[in-house]
Amino acid sequence: MSKIIVILFFDEIELKMNKKPLILVTNDDGITAPGIRKLIKLMNTIGDVVVVAPDSPQSGMGHAITIDSTLTCDKVKIDDEAQVEYQCSGTPADCVKLGVREVLKRKPDLCVSGINHGSNSSINVIYSGTMSAAIEAGIEGIPAIGFSLLDYSLEANFDNLEDDILKITQNVLDNGLPNGVVLNVNFPKSDVPFKGTKICRQAKGNWEEDFDKRVNPLGKEYYWLSGKFVNEDHGEDTDDWALANNYISIVPVQFDLTAHHFIQGLNSWDL
Amino acid sequence: MSKIIVILFFDEIELKMNKKPLILVTNDDGITAPGIRKLIKLMNTIGDVVVVAPDSPQSGMGHAITIDSTLTCDKVKIDDEAQVEYQCSGTPADCVKLGVREVLKRKPDLCVSGINHGSNSSINVIYSGTMSAAIEAGIEGIPAIGFSLLDYSLEANFDNLEDDILKITQNVLDNGLPNGVVLNVNFPKSDVPFKGTKICRQAKGNWEEDFDKRVNPLGKEYYWLSGKFVNEDHGEDTDDWALANNYISIVPVQFDLTAHHFIQGLNSWDL
Numbered sequence: 001m002s003k004i005i006v007i008l009f010f011d012e013i014e015l016k017m018n019k020k021p022l023i024l025v026t027n028d029d030g031i032t033a034p035g036i037r038k039l040i041k042l043m044n045t046i047g048d049v050v051v052v053a054p055d056s057p058q059s060g061m062g063h064a065i066t067i068d069s070t071l072t073c074d075k076v077k078i079d080d081e082a083q084v085e086y087q088c089s090g091t092p093a094d095c096v097k098l099g100v101r102e103v104l105k106r107k108p109d110l111c112v113s114g115i116n117h118g119s120n121s122s123i124n125v126i127y128s129g130t131m132s133a134a135i136e137a138g139i140e141g142i143p144a145i146g147f148s149l150l151d152y153s154l155e156a157n158f159d160n161l162e163d164d165i166l167k168i169t170q171n172v173l174d175n176g177l178p179n180g181v182v183l184n185v186n187f188p189k190s191d192v193p194f195k196g197t198k199i200c201r202q203a204k205g206n207w208e209e210d211f212d213k214r215v216n217p218l219g220k221e222y223y224w225l226s227g228k229f230v231n232e233d234h235g236e237d238t239d240d241w242a243l244a245n246n247y248i249s250i251v252p253v254q255f256d257l258t259a260h261h262f263i264q265g266l267n268s269w270d271l
Numbered sequence: 272m273s274k275i276i277v278i279l280f281f282d283e284i285e286l287k288m289n290k291k292p293l294i295l296v297t298n299d300d301g302i303t304a305p306g307i308r309k310l311i312k313l314m315n316t317i318g319d320v321v322v323v324a325p326d327s328p329q330s331g332m333g334h335a336i337t338i339d340s341t342l343t344c345d346k347v348k349i350d351d352e353a354q355v356e357y358q359c360s361g362t363p364a365d366c367v368k369l370g371v372r373e374v375l376k377r378k379p380d381l382c383v384s385g386i387n388h389g390s391n392s393s394i395n396v397i398y399s400g401t402m403s404a405a406i407e408a409g410i411e412g413i414p415a416i417g418f419s420l421l422d423y424s425l426e427a428n429f430d431n432l433e434d435d436i437l438k439i440t441q442n443v444l445d446n447g448l449p450n451g452v453v454l455n456v457n458f459p460k461s462d463v464p465f466k467g468t469k470i471c472r473q474a475k476g477n478w479e480e481d482f483d484k485r486v487n488p489l490g491k492e493y494y495w496l497s498g499k500f501v502n503e504d505h506g507e508d509t510d511d512w513a514l515a516n517n518y519i520s521i522v523p524v525q526f527d528l529t530a531h532h533f534i535q536g537l538n539s540w541d542l
Contacts, residue, residue: 057339059338059339060335060336060337060338060339061333061335062332062333062334062335062336062364062403063333063334063335063397063398064331064332064333064334064335064362064398065331065333065398065496066331066496067330067331067496068328068330068331070485070493070494070495071482071493071494071495071496072491072492072493072494073492073494091335093333093398094496097480097482097496098482098494100480101480101481101482102482102484102494123410123526125528126334126406126410126526126528127334127335127336127364132333135397139394139397139477140477141477167541167542168542171540171541171542175540177533178530178532178533178536180475180530181530181533197542199534199537199538201527201529201531201534202527202528202529204451204527206410206411206412209368209371209372210372211342211368211369211372211373213373214341220343221343221344222341222342222343223341223342223343223344223369223373224341224342225336225337225338225342225365225368250537250542251528251529252529252530252533252534252537253528253529253530254528254529254530255394255397255528256472256473256475257396257397257473257522257524257525257526257528258472258473258522258523258524258525259449259451259452259523259524259525260472261449262448262449262452262523263470263472263523265449266470266521266523267470269442269446270438270442271438271439271442271468271521
């Protein structure tokens with residue numbers, strides 16, 4: 001009996017000493033996008049990596065989930081690196097749900113999403129599939145980070161982000177994150193070294209739509225959503241200010257949407 | 272010159288006296304759902320109503336927008352009431368964008384979304400197309416309300432909500448809403464009169480997924496997303512508490528997602 005106890009004891013020590021963090025990687029640009037391939041490579045250097053990512057681009061999907069159709073989640077091999085990978089037919093939020101419940105069967109130590117091809121600063125956080133994946137992980141109690149680069153090109157250069165992504169990730173693994181908070185990290189597009197990292201608030205901004213109205217070959221009108229982003233915020237503590245000034249921006253993001261400051265005001269209404 | 276000034280003066284008074292609020296109505300269950308038909312009927316009693324709503328159900332679409340395919344927006348006539356209606360191929364957020372920029376060509380005085388068939392309390396606000404439409408309107412500076420009834424049935428009875436929907440709507444028209452805040456209103460499913468209205472915070476809760484794994488006729492595995500909602504919050508100031516106790520819940524909702532309370536904490540990290 002005592003012998004068995006000793007064996008278990010050594011097994012546990014061995015497990016603890018060898019334990020690398022289990023990291024779930026996802027994105028919204030699809031599993032073959034250069035941004036996620038870079039992120040997987042970086043995460044392989046610090047943890048055991050499992051990828052569950054969309055099989056096709058899912059930009060602008062916000063926090064959509066698939067409730068009225070079916071989902072597939074198939075194991076794939078895309079390169080010869082150490083990670084295990086699954087491609088999923090659903091949205092980024094679906095990928096996190098499937099990854100945690102069906103693929104891993106337990107909470108990973110960290111979820112990282114990205115690297116997104118394009119900005120998720122300011123109000124873009126609301127529309128972003130990348131950030132919704134991170135938020136979904138946060139809702140499930142998993143420390144989570146969304147990474148984005150302000151370059152929509154598929155040829156975007158992610159090489160100069162490596163050190164900062166590793167540093168931010170290691171900080172989250174070492175320090176943890178408060179319940180209900182995930183990180184939204186955006187990198188400026190820059191050919192010169194970044195000036196540093198700024199902890200920011202979300203800039204107040206908005207898209208001014210300019211729908212492109214066309215007529216199809218059958219004579220029917222249709223639209224393309226188009227527009228320009230307008231930053232209405234002149235604060236120097238915002239993500240958009242940091243990015244415009246060649247700083248990396250980190251915004252702590254919460255999913256308690258309650259406008260606590262207006263509860264008292266509403267209580268004075270005649271309801 | 273003075274004559275012209277007098278004419279303008281009278282015109283303005285006349286416009287002001289006759290002016291009914293312009294109300295944009297949308298939802299996520301689709302333009303023919305009983306919930307939106309009830310909401311349209313109610314709004315017709317207090318304003319000039321324009322409906323821009325999805326041509327098919329869009330539940331669970333969160334804040335998705337359509338950026339990689341085209342949109343249609345067609346005028347339709349569904350009943351003989353006073354409203355003007357358009358059905359749109361996109362998401363609830365698309366409907367608000369198209370409604371404001373292409374259909375109305377100006378900001379309406381109010382946007383109402385719903386009445387949703389099913390709860391949008393607690394964390395459901397994140398996944399909800401109904402609430403994303405209201406939030407999209409809020410982002411565009413339009414006072415907005417999402418209404419939901421805790422009954423998923425298409426035969427849900429909306430009749431006992433009428434007085435409260437009109438009262439809440441009139442309060443928003445009279446008092447306005449602060450910039451950056453919209454309202455999330457949920458009604459309990461109840462056969463007895465509601466106990467009243469509570470101003471609440473979003474309950475801390477989560478969906479525990481239980482994917483239903485099946486095999487298709489070709490032998491391929493697929494999943495249905497399924498699960499149960501778990502309310503981890505024992506506070507009596509939450510929307511879920513109010514609803515469970517037969518109160519109407521109103522949560523003021525914001526779309527500045529910054530976790531301001533953690534900015535100082537992050538500044539102490541080694542970044």
